[in-house]
Amino acid sequence: MEIIRSNFKDNLNKVYEAIEEADFLAIDGEFSGISDGPSVSTLTNGFDTPEERYQKLKKHSMDFLLFQFGLCSFKYDHTEAKYIMKSFNFYIFPKPFNRSSPDVKFVCQSSSIDFLANQGFDFNKVFRNGIPYLNQEEERQLREQYDERRSQANGAGTLSYISPNATKCPVTIPEDQKKFIERVVEQIEDLIQNEENKNLQLEPSIPGIIYLCHYCFQKERYIVISKVDEEERKRREQQKQAKEQEELSDAVGFSRVIHAIANSGKLVVGHNMLLDVMHTIHQFYCPLPEVSGLVSLQVIYKILLDTKLMASTQPFKEIINNTSLAELEKRLKEIPFNPPEVESAEGFPSYDTASEQLHEAGYDAYITGLCFISMANYLGSFLSPPKNHVSARSKLIEPFFNKLFLMRVMDIPYLNLEGPDLQPKRDHVLHVTFPKEWKTSDLYQLFSAFGNIQVSWIDDTSAFVSLSQPEQVQIAVNTSRYAESYRIQTYAEYVEKKHEEKQAKRKWTEDSWKEMERKRLKTQYTPYIPQSRYYCGCHEFLPSLMIHWTESGELCCNPGAVNCCMTCICFLFALSCLFRLRSLCLKSSLYTV
């Protein structure tokens, strides 16, 4: 269902109802751009830490506009054994609602706009009919403005049409305008004396004469003065308040949908959803937290699930090659998956997945929901006895909660909203600085003795270079010792130095919260302690996790660490179908630590 400015109010209750009754919600956003600074490849450096990635997106992606929001509610009908779906496609635009309202500036990135244009995106609908919105602070300010005006009006015991400066500023009336003013004064005195007349319509003033009470005598506009008794005054005042209340509601606009999602506490599913989450908070709610403190990303969404992360993790990782939304949706219709049984609710148009409408936010939200259902149900096949339907409340999917996929990061699959981020082993990675004239080919040249390398650009004059053999890292550092034009250090040295710089900076500040943050960061960078065990493939990123394979091939679970293991995605499988899990894990490569 397409929701624009003109049909928003009429359909808002439908939206509320859909959210309220849903088992889970799927969302998607379309933006006017991705990066206003670095190229996308620099923005998404392969060796970003989750914190760094968050900071980069916060700095370089938030000035774009989220101008289409897809919301799809899924409710399971047990008798029919199928999902009932309601899909909403919102067009959003910060139309200024009056002269003192915020005049939002947003950035557009040509490549993103061009991409959407090629998909048939309707920009006219956004700009002509987009639903306005306010964040919490703007809403508070507007409410204050109304309250202030009202209390001013009440205090003066008059209607609230008071020009704020009228009482303070003494006006010198020019000689040639005195006649006009005198005539007006006379007319008003007549009105007050005369019991029969209730209204007085002042004549439009002669051009070039004056502005009276800040009202503009132009064309068809003129001032009407009315006599009112106390009762009439109150009635008008109430009318006015009701109107103000409605204006305020209209101005808050689309943010009311976001508030409803926040209040519902429902599971919210998205595909590669980090930017969607950040944008919705930033645009409709409040400024993003300074330091990630990533828990606070849950200010709107209490439980999040990212289908791209789910599809990239065991037990899906092995059987899904391409996790792009369109390809994933196709793959999940095939064996061993089952296409989910989903039907549009009555009165809601249905999408046809055969004729793709990709990058319409409503459609993308819809197929994200389909993907989630297919994958959740697949998890049921591991249970004994197997289950065809796994609900959005099942323990089976909890391991995937509140972990957001990190684009293009090589060795950290997700940003963890509920605990410390993963500590990847980067002992094969070098940090290289060089003159800004250097190109990728110069780095290939420099490292030609070390076989295949991978280059991840940081900026014009530095990059991470990962070698295929960790043992060669020290050799590379040693050979560079006397080089003049470039400098090579290990990843660990780089992190240490960066951390020291941060500490030095922080020494100058006395704010205690910053001091606390420093400590938090320090914890985060505790040096990695190697353990000589084998790890199952799905844990290649998690050396500190407690489920592991022993050298003799036994599955080992560190006793007392069950809480920790609850975050381990395959823990439940490990318990319910040990053998099958073992074979799954063995298929992926094993890593010696």
Add this chain to the structure above:
Amino acid sequence: MEIIRSNFKDNLNKVYEAIEEADFLAIDGEFSGISDGPSVSTLTNGFDTPEERYQKLKKHSMDFLLFQFGLCSFKYDHTEAKYIMKSFNFYIFPKPFNRSSPDVKFVCQSSSIDFLANQGFDFNKVFRNGIPYLNQEEERQLREQYDERRSQANGAGTLSYISPNATKCPVTIPEDQKKFIERVVEQIEDLIQNEENKNLQLEPSIPGIIYLCHYCFQKERYIVISKVDEEERKRREQQKQAKEQEELSDAVGFSRVIHAIANSGKLVVGHNMLLDVMHTIHQFYCPLPEVSGLVSLQVIYKILLDTKLMASTQPFKEIINNTSLAELEKRLKEIPFNPPEVESAEGFPSYDTASEQLHEAGYDAYITGLCFISMANYLGSFLSPPKNHVSARSKLIEPFFNKLFLMRVMDIPYLNLEGPDLQPKRDHVLHVTFPKEWKTSDLYQLFSAFGNIQVSWIDDTSAFVSLSQPEQVQIAVNTSRYAESYRIQTYAEYVEKKHEEKQAKRKWTEDSWKEMERKRLKTQYTPYIPQSRYYCGCHEFLPSLMIHWTESGELCCNPGAVNCCMTCICFLFALSCLFRLRSLCLKSSLYTV
């Protein structure tokens, strides 16, 4: 005529022809916004100097996109005694033409977008079908890229499909992929040996195997290897060069229209055109000059005429109340003006001024042209004998050349592109600084003893306040001497202090061009020397001008200052119709200096 990406190339010669044959051109631009920083009222402070205004617009307006450009050519047909008009409405969008091309980011201002949306502006046409463009530097870089690739290819004696790193980077072939590579090598050797086969189509590689030569083996894409002799190689190379040349032309796109305007040297007319001029230079040509050095704004447009300035100046000022484009167009159809005789050229659609299409750039350019013709012809009525048609080359309109209207500046009507800017007398103006909590009403309160005042906000904590009586300026300054929360100084003191600050800053730099600039600025701010004479109304802004009324009512022209007077807009009238001018001038108020 609407020009979009798809019909641009086919119609470019029509555009060139129209420019070539025109007597004058009219232009107009539509932008995605006006100010990305201060509010429009702060951006256009009433007491900005032309230099300050230029700097503010440069800083706060250039990140918006000029996305519609109207060009209207007017050619006078002497036998028919009417103008033949060709109108073009270009949609413009910086569509990236390949992966390495600039990915332009531009800002949108909600209020501007909303305004255009309400006028029915078609954003889809801009974003889906806008014509791309490059500025001179981007064009140069692209040309260099092509040249470099070509010389690389020629040097190697091969086709230029060379991956830049291919030769430098030694690839270690993984064990499991060696078979595939060996098979490809065999096939190529066969091709070379076998005289009959000219082409070899390689099999798409198995998923997950490798990328060969940076080509992606995906879906329907595969590599074809061809044997070619020297002649065939040259033919292909030439084909490729021709294709590259065309790509380059396509990428330069709309900028070619701007180049044609620049090369024509024709008179270019606009309405309130400062932003149009700045945007076209910035977007299609080169970065705007650092310091105004405003002559360089003529890099594209050799001769400019601003119809808003013309309508605000004698002899039009007295008989035109409203200089907004729509109102001006209406006014200029009435007595004493004559609606101009203008006809669309064959094959060009005509605009109907009765059904307004305001804020479509093509239409706005068209009616700007109409306004210019009406006003120019009106000047002919002052000649003896009177002339009905005044051409775009007439001396009569020269006084209006290269002066651009300054929005909302109280006492400087225009920015002068050809000489020093006007030096207004600001002896009734105060500069006030105060706590950021202050509102306009606080300033009214503060100056309540001084009668009517005008407030021009500079920023949160300062404003210019102009009194109606210059004699009261010193009183106001004196009363504030012991005030704690605010500070008042005269305009002259403010300018002096600002200038000193600039000098102090400049002392630290050693660049000689900056030193020169300082001197220029110093000249600009020579203190005003009062002269006790009366000035005619049209010179109220120009105390240093040489035509003036003596106390006895005689028109006086300073001998030897004829050059200076050439910039005085009514000089020619003064010579040709002395008496009529005197009565015109006497109608406006007289100022004692």
